[in-house]
Amino acid sequence: xxxxxxxxxxxxxxxxxxxxxxxxxxxSAIYNLQWxxxxxxxxxxxxxxxxxSQREQTxxxxxxxxxxxxxxxTLYIAASQPGDSATYLCAVxxxxxxxxxxxxxxxxRVLVKP
Amino acid sequence: DTEVTQTPKHLVMGMxxxxxxxxxxxxxxxxxxxxxxKAKKPPELMFVYSYEKLSINESVPxxxxxxxxxxxxxxxxxxxxxxxxxxxxLCASSPPxxxxxxxxxxxxxxxxx
Numbered sequence: 192x193x194x195x196x197x198x199x200x201x202x203x204x205x206x207x208x209x210x211x212x213x214x215x216x217x218x219s220a221i222y223n224l225q226w227x228x229x230x231x232x233x234x235x236x237x238x239x240x241x242x243x244s245q246r247e248q249t250x251x252x253x254x255x256x257x258x259x260x261x262x263x264x265t266l267y268i269a270a271s272q273p274g275d276s277a278t279y280l281c282a283v284x285x286x287x288x289x290x291x292x293x294x295x296x297x298x299x300r301v302l303v304k305p
Numbered sequence: 306d307t308e309v310t311q312t313p314k315h316l317v318m319g320m321x322x323x324x325x326x327x328x329x330x331x332x333x334x335x336x337x338x339x340x341x342x343k344a345k346k347p348p349e350l351m352f353v354y355s356y357e358k359l360s361i362n363e364s365v366p367x368x369x370x371x372x373x374x375x376x377x378x379x380x381x382x383x384x385x386x387x388x389x390x391x392x393x394x395l396c397a398s399s400p401p402x403x404x405x406x407x408x409x410x411x412x413x414x415x416x417x418x
Binding site for chain 1: 309311345346347348350353361393395397405406407408409410411412414
């Protein structure tokens with residue numbers, strides 16, 4: 192059974208610092224991995240989707256890497272801003288998972304202090 | 306239209322009430338999902354509809370009854386809920402193709418008294 196872990200559970204940084212968020216998964220046979228952002232009491236916003244054949248994806252200040260063999264993904268957010276404060280969730284999909292089922296990590300709550 | 310909408314935003318109901326949550330998307334997505342999310346926890350999958358047919362039911366109690374009347378609409382009918390069912394209920398959709406992202410709605414905050 193796939194298990195997804197995100198450490199740390201919470202992170203506080205001053206504005207301008209780079210953020211490094213970690214995600215690990217126990218079964219390396221994944222189909223893809225997705226990073227989401229969630230603001231308190233709101234829905235999830237997809238940030239980046241990395242297919243199993245890819246090593247990284249970039250969008251603006253965001254960069255996500257994937258190392259399937261070690262079961263790890265890292266989300267980098269450059270030059271953090273107070274608006275980046277949110278919970279960041281990673282989720283993996285297994286091959287053949289019926290209905291595109293995702294397994295989520297517990298999330299990392301990020302606070303960027305002005 | 307590139308979003309998933311959910312109504313109502315907030316719902317308070319008693320344990321004997323019957324209510325429904327509604328989710329709508331007009332992106333042509335053929336898979337739709339219901340998730341339940343408790344505070345400070347990740348979303349938990351409840352149901353998946355694929356081409357208007359129920360493809361996954363994650364052993365959800367029968368007091369939750371999903372319905373997919375057409376390719377754009379997904380309902381979740383609620384009856385005889387318990388206080389522990391209070392949570393944020395999220396709807397999502399995804400296009401055909403296994404490699405595509407899921408698009409989430411803003412959620413319905415449900416409180417059961």
